[in-house]
Amino acid sequence: MRFRGGHGRRGQGVKRTRRYLLAALAILMIAAPLAWGQYQGGPGNTLINAPSAVTVSNTTTATTLYSQVLPAVVSERGSSLQVGATAIHVKLIGTISTNPGIGSAGSVNLGCNYGGSTATITLINALTLDGSLSLQPYTIDLWLRQQGSSQILQGRWELVNPTRTSGSQIATTTTTSATVTGTTSMSAAQTILCTLQWASTGASNSWVVNNGLMVIGE
Numbered sequence: 477m478r479f480r481g482g483h484g485r486r487g488q489g490v491k492r493t494r495r496y497l498l499a500a501l502a503i504l505m506i507a508a509p510l511a512w513g514q515y516q517g518g519p520g521n522t523l524i525n526a527p528s529a530v531t532v533s534n535t536t537t538a539t540t541l542y543s544q545v546l547p548a549v550v551s552e553r554g555s556s557l558q559v560g561a562t563a564i565h566v567k568l569i570g571t572i573s574t575n576p577g578i579g580s581a582g583s584v585n586l587g588c589n590y591g592g593s594t595a596t597i598t599l600i601n602a603l604t605l606d607g608s609l610s611l612q613p614y615t616i617d618l619w620l621r622q623q624g625s626s627q628i629l630q631g632r633w634e635l636v637n638p639t640r641t642s643g644s645q646i647a648t649t650t651t652t653s654a655t656v657t658g659t660t661s662m663s664a665a666q667t668i669l670c671t672l673q674w675a676s677t678g679a680s681n682s683w684v685v686n687n688g689l690m691v692i693g694e
Contacts, residue, residue, distance in 0.1 A: 524544050524688075524689070524690040525687075525688075525689055525690075529570075529684060529685060529686050529687075530542070530684070530685040531682060531683070531684045531685075532672050532674070532682070532683045532684075533679070533681060533682040533683070534677050534678060534679045534681065535674065535677060536673065536674055536675065536676065536677055537673070538585075538671050538672070538673040539671065539672055539673070540669065540670070540671055541568065541586075541616075541670040541671065541672050541683070541685050542566070542568055542588075542616075542668070542669065542670040542685060542688050543667060543668070543669045543670075544566075544667065544668055544688070544690055545665055545666070545667050545668075546564065546590075546620075546662075546665065546666055546667070546668055546690070547665050548662070548663055548664050548665045548666075563620065563621040563622065563692065563693065564618075564619070564620040564621065564668075564690065564691070564692060565617065565618070565619050565620075565690070565691045565692075566616075566617070566618040566619075566620075566668055566688065566689070566690050566691075567615070567616075567617055567688065567689045567691065568615065568616040568617075568670065568685050568687070568688045569613070569614070569615050569616075569685075569686055569687055569688075570613070570614060570683070570684045570685040570686045570687075571611040571612060571613055571614070571682075571684050571686070572605065572609050572611075572612050572614055572635065572682070572683050572684075573609055573610050573611055573612070573680060573681070573682040574605050574606065574607055574608065574609040574678070574680060574681055574682075575607050575608070575678055575680045575681065582604065582605075582674060582675045582676035582678065582681070583602040583603055583604045583605075583674075583675040583676075584600055584602075584603055584605060584672065584673065584674055584675065584683070585598070585600055585601060585602060585603075585672070585673045585675075586598070586599045586600035586616075586633060586670070586671070586672050586673075587599065587600075587670070587671055588616075588618055588629070588631050588668070588669065588670040588671075589629070589668075589669055590620055590627060590629050590658060590660055590666055590667075590668050590669075591627075591658070591660030591661075591666035591667065592660060592666075594658050594659045594660045595627055595629045595656055595658025595659070595660045596629075596656060596658075597629055597630075597631045597654035597655065597656050598654055599616070599631050599632070599633045599652050599653070599654055600633060600652055602675070603652070605635075606637070606638065608638070609638060610638070612635060612636055612637070612638055613635075613636050614633065614634060614635040614636065615632075615633070615634050616631070616632070616633050616670065617631065617632045618630070618631045618668065618670075619631075620668070622662050623657075625659075626657050626658060626659060627657070627658040627659070627660055627662060628655065628656075628657055628658075629655065629656050629658055630653070630654070630655040630656075631653060631654055631655070632651065632652070632653040633651065633652050633653075634649050634650070634651045635649060635650045635651075636649055637649060637650060668690070
């Protein structure tokens, strides 16, 4: 009787251990997809937040405004999240200032690409800005998605103009846009890059990126 009783207690202990192991395994199986989902993101989730400011001032050298690597696993998952909808959305916000009171800021060029020259768009081509901009807000939006074996990269730049209707808070905007069908594979890690170049130097010519977000599913 003692032997059978002892064996029975050991058997119960083994069963409890198995239950604990199964419970722990179930928790791991639940936690793993959560961690994966946080990395890949879902519709509207931020993948990468780049809060550090970038300033391009008093130089004619082409300068990087934004550069982030889009991992292959995110690209592949992102390209199939929404059929016929944009998978990746990059948002940049900032301000532009130009020679106050001088009246001439010179021209600027702004281009963005995904994975190199095979998917490149020119958002600004030798555009002459107003010569008295003071911390005027702008936005840059890039949308990237897979379409068959190609990639669609579309971009838009929008600047809020300083001139307002008399007695009104309504302002006009200057907007440019571009799109390209690229051949860069999304099955490998690729870089999303935006570059700015002033045509002439000027201590008062300042283009600032205050924040950049990469969002999936928008």
